[in-house]
Amino acid sequence: MDVGILLQVLFWGIYAGCIYILLATGLNLIFGVMKIVNFAHGEFLMIGAYVTATVFFFTGINPYLIILFSMLALIAIGAVVERLCFRPILGTGKLNEIFLSIGLIYIIQNGAAVIWGDKWQSVKSPYEGITVPVGPLAIPLDYIIIMVVTAGILCGLYVFLKKTKIGREMRATSQNRKGAMLVGINVERMDILSFGIGCALAAAAGTLWVVSGQVFNPYMGSIPAIKAFAIIILGGLGSLPGAIVGGLLYGIAENGAAYFFGGIWKDAISFIILIIVLIIRPTGLFGESGE
Amino acid sequence: MNLKGDGWARMSIFGVIAVAMVAPFLSGNLYLLNILTLMLIFIIFASAWNLLAYSGQGSLGHAAFFGIGAYASTLIAAKSGLSPYFTIFLGAAVAAFIGILIGLTCVRLKEWFLAMVTFGFAIIVQTITVSLITPITGGWDGIASPRLLSPEIPGYQLLEYYSILIITIASILIIYSIMKSKIGLALSAIRENELEARAAGIDPVKFRLLAFALSAYIAGIAGALEIHHIGYITPEIFGVDLSFWPVIYVIFGGLGTLAGPVIGTIVLTIIWEGLKLLGLTFGRYIIIGVLLIIVIIFLPKGLVDLPYEIRKRLERKSH
Numbered sequence: 001m002d003v004g005i006l007l008q009v010l011f012w013g014i015y016a017g018c019i020y021i022l023l024a025t026g027l028n029l030i031f032g033v034m035k036i037v038n039f040a041h042g043e044f045l046m047i048g049a050y051v052t053a054t055v056f057f058f059t060g061i062n063p064y065l066i067i068l069f070s071m072l073a074l075i076a077i078g079a080v081v082e083r084l085c086f087r088p089i090l091g092t093g094k095l096n097e098i099f100l101s102i103g104l105i106y107i108i109q110n111g112a113a114v115i116w117g118d119k120w121q122s123v124k125s126p127y128e129g130i131t132v133p134v135g136p137l138a139i140p141l142d143y144i145i146i147m148v149v150t151a152g153i154l155c156g157l158y159v160f161l162k163k164t165k166i167g168r169e170m171r172a173t174s175q176n177r178k179g180a181m182l183v184g185i186n187v188e189r190m191d192i193l194s195f196g197i198g199c200a201l202a203a204a205a206g207t208l209w210v211v212s213g214q215v216f217n218p219y220m221g222s223i224p225a226i227k228a229f230a231i232i233i234l235g236g237l238g239s240l241p242g243a244i245v246g247g248l249l250y251g252i253a254e255n256g257a258a259y260f261f262g263g264i265w266k267d268a269i270s271f272i273i274l275i276i277v278l279i280i281r282p283t284g285l286f287g288e289s290g291e
Numbered sequence: 292m293n294l295k296g297d298g299w300a301r302m303s304i305f306g307v308i309a310v311a312m313v314a315p316f317l318s319g320n321l322y323l324l325n326i327l328t329l330m331l332i333f334i335i336f337a338s339a340w341n342l343l344a345y346s347g348q349g350s351l352g353h354a355a356f357f358g359i360g361a362y363a364s365t366l367i368a369a370k371s372g373l374s375p376y377f378t379i380f381l382g383a384a385v386a387a388f389i390g391i392l393i394g395l396t397c398v399r400l401k402e403w404f405l406a407m408v409t410f411g412f413a414i415i416v417q418t419i420t421v422s423l424i425t426p427i428t429g430g431w432d433g434i435a436s437p438r439l440l441s442p443e444i445p446g447y448q449l450l451e452y453y454s455i456l457i458i459t460i461a462s463i464l465i466i467y468s469i470m471k472s473k474i475g476l477a478l479s480a481i482r483e484n485e486l487e488a489r490a491a492g493i494d495p496v497k498f499r500l501l502a503f504a505l506s507a508y509i510a511g512i513a514g515a516l517e518i519h520h521i522g523y524i525t526p527e528i529f530g531v532d533l534s535f536w537p538v539i540y541v542i543f544g545g546l547g548t549l550a551g552p553v554i555g556t557i558v559l560t561i562i563w564e565g566l567k568l569l570g571l572t573f574g575r576y577i578i579i580g581v582l583l584i585i586v587i588i589f590l591p592k593g594l595v596d597l598p599y600e601i602r603k604r605l606e607r608k609s610h
Binding site: 093099113 | 537
């Protein structure tokens with residue numbers, strides 16, 4: 001076995017893992033504060049991807065800069081979805097939330113298909129073809145930028161949650177909703193905010209997906225989102241480090257499986273890992289906490 | 292389930308059956324007959340999903356059992372030359388066996404973990420179908436499936452329709468008797484409060500597995516019927532759409548009720564085909580999604596609850 005190839009697979013895995021980490025972190029945040037399961041989270045990734053491609057198409061500015069715009073756009077869309085769909089059914093049970101997500105998946109996917117068509121599309125990165133030598137490997141510059149951007153976003157989120165007043169209020173709501181209400185925190189505002197930020201993280205993932213040259217269509221989001229749920233089950237509900245480790249693990253496992261067994265196994269391997277883990281530990285690797 | 296609560300709805304099943312008996316004569320249109328046949332098959336499928344949900348287990352991967360029943364029945368019928376009317380029950384047994392296996396992983400899980408495992412399971416089955424066992428499944432291209440009845444028989448579509456109608460009625464009757472029996476009581480006890488059920492001497496694992504096996508068996512029959520009706524099977528059968536449809540039908544009609552899947556499937560099929568006539572493609576899905584969310588928020592017990600909901604509102608106004 002060639003060490004170079006193994007390293008290459010590892011590197012692809014880390015790059016793919018960045019997308020999962022952003023999705024899983026957003027889901028963790030939403031689950032922590034609202035305790036809801038939104039299986040339609042991947043649709044926000046998809047919208048982020050299309051927003052990025054559309055803005056790029058009309059303005060031609062560096063697509064990496066569009067990440068800010070797509071995140072802001074998705075905060076707004078997320079807030080609307082939370083207000084109209086999830087708030088009315090808050091507390092009616094996880095199954096109801098899942099069923100509602102199915103409705104959302106249909107609406108958002110096909111809404112996107114009406115606006116942008118249902119063909120596979122792709123965008124060319126301005127840094128396409130530029131590689132950076134790292135040891136024996138030639139790593140595309142895009143991959144390195146994506147890793148740095150992901151790390152930057154996570155650091156920003158960490159600082160926001162730990163150091164700002166709103167971040168502290170958000171964590172308080174996620175630890176004890178009633179207690180947070182008692183000390184005067186507007187928990188409904190925290191709901192809408194956490195949902196919006198979660199969507200913005202998905203949008204960032206969507207932008208990174210597009211600028212790295214991967215193809216996208218309106219139906220691309222569902223499976224990554226459900227994998228992101230698998231990641232937070234493995235990594236522990238509400239745990240940021242867990243989401244990072246789980247995301248990287250999934251990215252690497254998938255790319256390894258695709259390399260060694262063929263691309264068709266890419267999706268299946270994630271769920272095989274999930275099922276094996278749940279057979280051994282029905283509450284997830286770091287279970288107990290959460291609903 | 293509230294068997295009393297949907298009294299009118301259960302009565303309406305008889306009305307539906309009566310209409311279903313004469314429907315083909317009213318139109319005589321083969322295109323419509325095909326839609327009606329598929330609708331019956333989906334009533335069976337939705338009822339199967341509903342039976343599992345009745346035990347508190349919401350599956351997002353029922354296409355797996357639908358498809359396994361279909362593939363197994365196709366392969367058995369093709370290899371043995373037996374009539375599909377016989378092999379659908381064998382194919383469904385394979386689905387039930389796999390259902391027990393996946394049920395074993397699921398019985399101890401939280402409800403939304405279960406949703407993910409079943410969703411993933413359908414993807415795993417599809418992957419295996421197009422990779423490891425391609426020689427017998429034909430990979431992505433699929434394989435031909437023996438028809439229920441030979442097209443040489445005059446009026447075979449009509450005969451097929453009535454045979455499927457009989458199987459549909461039988462399935463609903465069986466599900467009804469399960470729900471009314473002690474098994475049904477145990478299942479709803481587990482769904483409502485597992486701890487109390489346990490205290491009453493009910494073994495949740497045993498009954499959950501039973502629900503999985505029964506639901507997978509009936510879903511397998513539905514899948515086999517569809518494929519023998521169409522005459523061709525591809526791995527698309529394991530797709531997300533086919534996992535979501537029974538969920539949508541049941542939520543729309545009324546979760547955990549006998550009539551819910553029947554009413555939901557009929558109403559949504561009419562809406563779906565109506566929108567198709569209007570020339571909507573993506574728009575159909577959007578409208579179905581919006582309707583689903585409206586029902587979940589404003590009519591949480593589904594369409595079977597509509598008359599009661601209206602009466603409640605009217606009474607509130609008159610006071």
